Amino acid sequence: MSYKRSSLMQERIEQNRKAILQSAKQLIAQGGFKEAQVQAIAELAGVSSGLVYRYFDNKSQILIEVLSQAIHFEVDILHAISLQELPVEQKLHKAVATFVKRALNSPQLSYSLMLEPVDAEVEYERFKSKKLIKDAIYRILEEGHTKGVFEFEDLNTTALCMVGAMTFSVIEPLDPVQKNNFNQSHKDYFSKQVADFCLSSVRIEKKFLGDDREV
The missing domain is CATH 1.10.357.10 (Tetracycline Repressor, domain 2)
Structure with a gap:
């Protein structure tokens, strides 16, 4: 059970990370780096800004x-x-x-x-x-x-x-x-x-x- 829970948690982490990066890419494609603010990325990805910072230290890391x-x-x-x-x-x-x-x-x-x-x-x-x-x-x-x-x-x-x-x-x-x-x-x-x-x-x-x- 512990292994299954751990596996599901890892899958959710990967899904959240992928959603954040995809949202950032979409915003950049629409209006450049200025549009890819952390708050906007979080809203488009359907997560909180705090969760974004759990995966990335700052906006630059997302862009990289x-x-x-x-x-x-x-x-x-x-x-x-x-x-x-x-x-x-x-x-x-x-x-x-x-x-x-x-x-x-x-x-x-x-x-x-x-x-x-x-x-x-x-x-x-x-x-x-x-x-x-x-x-x-x-x-x-x-x-x-x-x-x-x-x-x-x-x-x-x-x-x-x-x-x-x-x-x-x-x-x-x-x-x-x-x-x-x-x-x-x-x-x-x-x-x-x-x-x-x-x-x-x-x-x-x-x-x-x-x-x-x-x-």
Whole structure:
């Protein structure tokens, strides 16, 4: 009986924690970090503010957990693409385009998680998140270089630059002040342009003679 009670208690703890994080994410997606106040999070989750503080010391810890979960989900997608049976050029293009398009599909949430001003503690978590993205892109670039398809001087620097292109290219489209309402075709076009740029920066272009023989 004691074990069953303990198991039920643990399940309730996990459910409450999940509800708090989901509510925080929902509020951020609606209006940014300023909307994700502890009281608002508690009300949306259907718990008391006191209960929120039983799981998290402060608001920053909640935001860090939301950021961590979101970025791990995106990184898992990138890693899945890197393992697909595709030419490495297609892997890189698909990884970049997918990341950018997913950001555009959730503009307020993406802006807040990647770009909105935050305190130092959350900013450090954001820095670690970008490193995870870099590691996923690094793997694809390394494969391309090994196969003689990609060319660059330094793998780590190239991966960092590519993550910079992926994350900072969306600053203007995601800016809530400008209220850009991209339709799906515009999102597709924009994400393709960013992916085209990233791929062209590392791909070895084949040159041809007049008689169509490769050099």
